[in-house]
Amino acid sequence: MIGVGKPLDQPAPLKAVDLLGDRAGSHQQSLEQVGWAQGVGWSATPQCQQHPHVPGAHAKTRLAHAVVLVFDELAEPAQIDGEQEIAEIEVGPLLPPLPRDVLDNAFAVRRLHSPTPCRGVIAPLGVVVSLPSMEDEWSYGHMAWQLRYASHLGYRSSEEPLFKGSVGSLDPLAHVEYAASIGFSGVQYALARGRPRAEQEAVGAALARRELEAGCVIYTTFNKIRQPLWSDTGHEARATLAEELALSFDTARRVGSRYLAVLSGLDPSREEKPQRAAFVENLRWAAERAEQAGMVLLLESVDRSRLPGMLLHHIADAHEMIAAVDSPSVRLIFDTAHIQAMDGDLIAHLEATWDAIAVVQLADTPGRLEPGTGDVDFAGVLGVLKRRGFRGLVELEFGWSVPGRDAEQAGLERLRQLDAA
Numbered sequence: 311m312i313g314v315g316k317p318l319d320q321p322a323p324l325k326a327v328d329l330l331g332d333r334a335g336s337h338q339q340s341l342e343q344v345g346w347a348q349g350v351g352w353s354a355t356p357q358c359q360q361h362p363h364v365p366g367a368h369a370k371t372r373l374a375h376a377v378v379l380v381f382d383e384l385a386e387p388a389q390i391d392g393e394q395e396i397a398e399i400e401v402g403p404l405l406p407p408l409p410r411d412v413l414d415n416a417f418a419v420r421r422l423h424s425p426t427p428c429r430g431v432i433a434p435l436g437v438v439v440s441l442p443s444m445e446d447e448w449s450y451g452h453m454a455w456q457l458r459y460a461s462h463l464g465y466r467s468s469e470e471p472l473f474k475g476s477v478g479s480l481d482p483l484a485h486v487e488y489a490a491s492i493g494f495s496g497v498q499y500a501l502a503r504g505r506p507r508a509e510q511e512a513v514g515a516a517l518a519r520r521e522l523e524a525g526c527v528i529y530t531t532f533n534k535i536r537q538p539l540w541s542d543t544g545h546e547a548r549a550t551l552a553e554e555l556a557l558s559f560d561t562a563r564r565v566g567s568r569y570l571a572v573l574s575g576l577d578p579s580r581e582e583k584p585q586r587a588a589f590v591e592n593l594r595w596a597a598e599r600a601e602q603a604g605m606v607l608l609l610e611s612v613d614r615s616r617l618p619g620m621l622l623h624h625i626a627d628a629h630e631m632i633a634a635v636d637s638p639s640v641r642l643i644f645d646t647a648h649i650q651a652m653d654g655d656l657i658a659h660l661e662a663t664w665d666a667i668a669v670v671q672l673a674d675t676p677g678r679l680e681p682g683t684g685d686v687d688f689a690g691v692l693g694v695l696k697r698r699g700f701r702g703l704v705e706l707e708f709g710w711s712v713p714g715r716d717a718e719q720a721g722l723e724r725l726r727q728l729d730a731a
Contacts, residue, residue, distance in 0.1 A: 456696050456729050460496035460525045460705045461489045463513070466532070468501055472706055475715035482509060483516045490520040492722065498525030498705045501532055502565050503558060514565040524567035525705050526608060526643065526669055529558040540574035540592050541585035541621055548595070555596060559603045569669060570600070571643060572607045574621045589621055590634045597637035608668055610643040613651040616678070625649045629663045642666040645707070646686045647673035657690050670695065673708035680721040681728065683711050692728050 461472040463482050471480065477488045482499075489497045497517060502510055517524050528535060539547055539554070558570050572593075576585060593607065600607050611628040612620050622628045625644075632640055644667045650656055660667075672691075674684035681688045695704065706725075710717045 455493055455495070455726075457692065457704045458495035458523070458701060459725070459729075460498050460523070460703045461485065461494055462498040462500065462525070462705065462707055465498065465500045465707050468505065470709065472708075473718050475713065476718045478715075482513050486513060486516040486520060486522065490522060494522070496523035496525050496703045496705075498703075498707065499565050499567065500526055500528050500571070500707075502527045502561050502567075503529070504531040507564070510561060510564040517566050523703055524562075524565045525703050526569045526571045526671075527558065527562050527565065527567045529570040529572050529607070530554050535573045536575035536617070536619060538575045538577040538585070538621075540572065540589045541577055541580075543588045543591050548592070551592065551596065552599075555599055559600075559605055562605060568605050570605055570607050572596075572609055573612065573617075576619050576621050578619065585621060586627075586631070590631055593631070593635045593640055594637065597635060597639040600639040601637070605639065606668060607640045608643045609640065610645055610671075611648055611652065612645075613648045613675070615651065616648075623652055625653050625659050625663060629666055632666045641668035643669050643671055645671040645673065646688070646691055647671075647675040647678050647684075647708070650684075650686050651675045656687060657694060660691060660694050664698065667700075667702070669702050669705060670700065671705045671707040673706075677711070678708050679711045680708055680717070680724070682724055688728055689731060693731075 463471045463485055468482075469480065471477070471482070471485050473485060473488055474480070477484050479485075486497055497513075499505075499510075499513055502513070514524065534554075539551055555570075562568060562570060574589060576582060593609075596607060609622060609628045609632060611622045611625045614620070614623045622631070625648075628642060632642055642663055644660060644663065646656060649659055653659060670691075672681065672686075672688065673679070674681055674686045674688075676684055710721065
C-alpha cells in the first residue's frame with residue numbers, strides 16, 4: 311500500500327492509494343513528524359494490523375511531488391506461497407529545497423522487521439519509484455547481511471568519515487542514520503576521545519536510538535598513540551595511564567562502546583624486550599580497572615610503514631601478549647591491512663588467533679583502501695568469519711581509492727557481493 315499524505319501544515323490521516331495492482335483497501339494510517347540531522351523526516355504509525363498482498367512483479371509510479379518515503383514495520387512477515395514478504399510504504403509531501411539528493415539510496419533502509427522504526431528517506435521531484443519483490447533483494451537495508459558490519463566516523467581525521475560522499479555531510483549523526491539505513495550493525499567512533507562531549511553524547515544517543523553498536527574507541531587522543539606510556543611501569547607513567555583510562559572509560563560510556571583500542575609507542579633509547587614485559591605488566595594492572603568498568607582493552611598489531619616505532623607490529627606478538635595477560639578484558643583487533651602488510655597469510659593467522667579476536671577491521675593494502683584495490687583475500691577472510699559464526703563487529707576501516715559517492719556505492723555493492731558469497 312502506498313498512501314499519499316497531506317502538506318506539512320495540514321496533518322491528516324493518509325488516504326490509501328492502490329498502485330500495485332491489488333486493491334490496498336481503506337486502512338487508515340497517520341504520519342508523525344520527527345527531527346533529523348539531514349532535514350525533515352517521517353516515522354510511520356500503523357493503525358492496522360492487516361497488510362495487502364504485493365505482487366511479485368515490479369511496480370512503478372511517477373510521484374508528482376517531492377516526497378518522503380517511509381517504510382513501515384510489519385508485525386509479522388506476510389508471505390505469498392510461503393516465499394514473499396510484504397512491505398507497506400507511505401508517501402508524504404515535502405516541499406523543496408531538499409536537503410540532499412539521496413535518490414539512489416531511496417530504498418536503502420534498515421531492517422523492516424526490527425522492533426524499532428525505520429527512518430524515511432527523501433526523493434526528488436518527479437522520480438520514478440520501483441517497488442521490486444523481496445525475491446530480488448531490492449534493498450541493502452532489508453537484506454540480511456551475514457556479518458555485522460560497521461562504518462566509521464573517521465579513523466585518522468573526523469573530516470574523512472567512510473561515507474562522506476554518500477551522506478554529503480560531516481555531521482556524525484547523519485552518518486549514524488546512513489549506517490542504519492543500509493542495514494549495518496554499528497559505527498566505529500575511533501576518535502571520540504578528541505571530540506566535544508556534546509558530540510559524544512549526541513552520537514551515543516543516536517546509536518542507541520537506531521540500535522547500532524558503537525565500535526572501537528582509541529583509548530587516548532590520536533596525537534598520543536605513539537607515546538611509550540605502556541612500556542614504562544614507573545610511577546609517573548602509571549599515573550598518566552590511570553588518567554587516560556579514566557577519561558577513555560567516561561568517553562566510551564557516553565558513546566555506548568565497551569571496546570578501547572590500546573596502542574603504544576616504543577622508546578628507542580631502551581631495549582625492546584623489557585618494554586614488552588612492562589606492557590604486559592601494565593595491561594594486567596589496567597585489565598582489572600577495565601573489568602570493573604565493563605570495558606575491554608583491544609590490542610592491535612600495526613603496519614610499520616604506516617605507524618613506525620610501535621610496540622606491536624606482528625600479530626603473533628599481540629596474540630602472545632594477550633595470552634600472557636590472561637584476562638577476558640584484554641582481547642585482539644584483527645586488522646586485515648596491518649596483518650597482510652607485516653605478516654601475510656591472513657587466513658592462517660585468523661585461524662591461529664581466533665580465540666582472542668573481539669573485533670575485525672577490513673582494509674586492503676597497500677594504501678589502506680577499499681576491498682579489491684590491493685593484496686588482501688577478502689573472500690577468504692569473510693569466508694572464515696561466516697563459517698565460524700563470527701558475531702563481533704566487522705569495522706570497515708579504510709579510505710577510498712577515488713573519493714566520492716560513486717566509488718562508495720560501488721564499494722558497498724562489492725561488499726554485498728562478498729558477504730553474500
